[in-house]
Amino acid sequence: MSSYKNVTGTSAVELLSRGSNYNNITSILLSSVHASTAATVDLFIQDASLNTYYFIKGTSIPLGTSLVLTDNLQFNNTSSGYALFITLSAGSVDVHIKQD
Numbered sequence: 314m315s316s317y318k319n320v321t322g323t324s325a326v327e328l329l330s331r332g333s334n335y336n337n338i339t340s341i342l343l344s345s346v347h348a349s350t351a352a353t354v355d356l357f358i359q360d361a362s363l364n365t366y367y368f369i370k371g372t373s374i375p376l377g378t379s380l381v382l383t384d385n386l387q388f389n390n391t392s393s394g395y396a397l398f399i400t401l402s403a404g405s406v407d408v409h410i411k412q413d
Contacts, residue, residue, distance in 0.1 A: 334390055352373070368386070
């Protein structure tokens with residue numbers, strides 16, 4: 314199963330809500346797709362108490378390139394676990410989340 318999302322703007326976007334039960338994530342592909350600006354990305358999980366844990370923070374993805382994350386992506390995505398968020402400070406990205 315896969316999840317796809319186009320992300321623009323600087324507001325935090327929830328990619329996977331708590332309770333989505335997205336287990337066994339094998340990769341997250343972030344593709345910089347803005348016409349003229351590199352993407353600057355924070356990707357993080359957050360629990361119900363708003364404790365935040367980053368996979369990447371302030372990472373620049375050059376225009377027309379992609380970043381593939383494949384290590385240490387497992388987290389509790391049940392209703393009592395974590396939600397996955399992305400925030401951009403520049404650019405726009407397409408996000409592809411793949412699970413087994």
